[in-house]
Amino acid sequence: MYLGEAGSSSNRMKSVEEKNDEPIRKTLSALIVDDDALIRKVHLTILKSLGFVAQVASNGKEAVDVFRSGANFDIVFIDMDMPIMNGIETTKALRAMGVNCKIVAVTSRGTDVEMEDFVQAGVDFFHVKPLTVAKVIPFVERLQK
Amino acid sequence: MDAVTQLQRQLVDYTNSLFLEGFLDDQFNQLQQLQDESNPDFVVEVVSLFFQDSERLLNELAKVLEQQNIDFKKVDAHVHQLKGSSSSIGAQRVQRVCITFRNCCEEKNIEGCLKYLQQLRHEYSLVKNKLETLFKLEQQLLAAGGTIPLY
Numbered sequence: 584m585y586l587g588e589a590g591s592s593s594n595r596m597k598s599v600e601e602k603n604d605e606p607i608r609k610t611l612s613a614l615i616v617d618d619d620a621l622i623r624k625v626h627l628t629i630l631k632s633l634g635f636v637a638q639v640a641s642n643g644k645e646a647v648d649v650f651r652s653g654a655n656f657d658i659v660f661i662d663m664d665m666p667i668m669n670g671i672e673t674t675k676a677l678r679a680m681g682v683n684c685k686i687v688a689v690t691s692r693g694t695d696v697e698m699e700d701f702v703q704a705g706v707d708f709f710h711v712k713p714l715t716v717a718k719v720i721p722f723v724e725r726l727q728k
Numbered sequence: 729m730d731a732v733t734q735l736q737r738q739l740v741d742y743t744n745s746l747f748l749e750g751f752l753d754d755q756f757n758q759l760q761q762l763q764d765e766s767n768p769d770f771v772v773e774v775v776s777l778f779f780q781d782s783e784r785l786l787n788e789l790a791k792v793l794e795q796q797n798i799d800f801k802k803v804d805a806h807v808h809q810l811k812g813s814s815s816s817i818g819a820q821r822v823q824r825v826c827i828t829f830r831n832c833c834e835e836k837n838i839e840g841c842l843k844y845l846q847q848l849r850h851e852y853s854l855v856k857n858k859l860e861t862l863f864k865l866e867q868q869l870l871a872a873g874g875t876i877p878l879y
Contacts, residue, residue: 619781619809619812619813620777620781621774621777621778621781621813621816621817622812624773624774624777625759625762625774625817628762628767628770629762664805664808664809691808691809691811691812691815692808712812712815712816713755713758713815713816715755715758716758716761716762
């Protein structure tokens with residue numbers, strides 16, 4: 584049985600078998616943790632544009648509470664400087680709870696000391712703000728594998 | 729040249745000038761590319777948040793720097809936040825002043841901090857005017873029946 588591809592300039596039609604061989608891309612989920620509403624809005628829009636289902640938390644304690652409520656995410660993007668619980672404290676707490684998804688620190692500082700502290704806390708990757716589509720795409724590809 | 733084409737050219741030229749003069753950097757392009765039919769006011773909304781953040785932080789900075797015993801950690805925290813939001817919308821000149829301002833905080837240099845606060849206010853005021861003019865041009869173009877060109 585052959586199915587045509589609408590708008591295809593090629594006369595070749597993919598068979599159902601070939602279509603079924605294409606990897607199904609799962610919907611990825613993300614948590615954005617930042618106390619700045621502007622940053623949350625920009626990061627949320629970037630992630631949604633890449634097909635993520637994303638949620639936000641405005642500080643580390645909220646992020647911990649979200650995980651405690653039973654939510655799971657493929658990836659967390661977390662700021663450093665936040666009230667109540669900063670990014671490093673939050674990362675440590677999440678890892679202690681057994682959260683093993685990818686955690687990406689996204690901060691304005693980017694000092695060696697901060698990077699070192701974040702890595703010690705259990706973060707997987709580190710980006711200096713601003714987050715961009717180009718910075719997120721490699722994570723999409725990695726998470727889809 | 730009809731009115732729509734003229735307005736489009738004006739908008740493109742004006743936008744290009746903002747990049748050439750260093751007011752905006754590629755991050756602003758990134759924001760424009762994220763705007764679509766499902767999110768048609770995204771750039772205006774984000775820039776409005778930047779205006780709110782900046783005005784609050786500039787006022788806080790002025791208050792902290794008026795104190796007898798200046799809390800340089802607080803000054804640094806406010807400048808750091810402004811650096812983050814300015815970099816997120818591509819307000820390059822504001823971001824650059826923040827970087828130098830933070831050096832003065834580290835050195836506990838009161839005169840330097842006061843000087844850079846003035847500079848920050850100046851750069852913020854300039855970019856605010858520029859962006860408001862940009863949005864007005866976009867509105868004029870849309871009102872004339874034109875569409876905003878893809879940059």
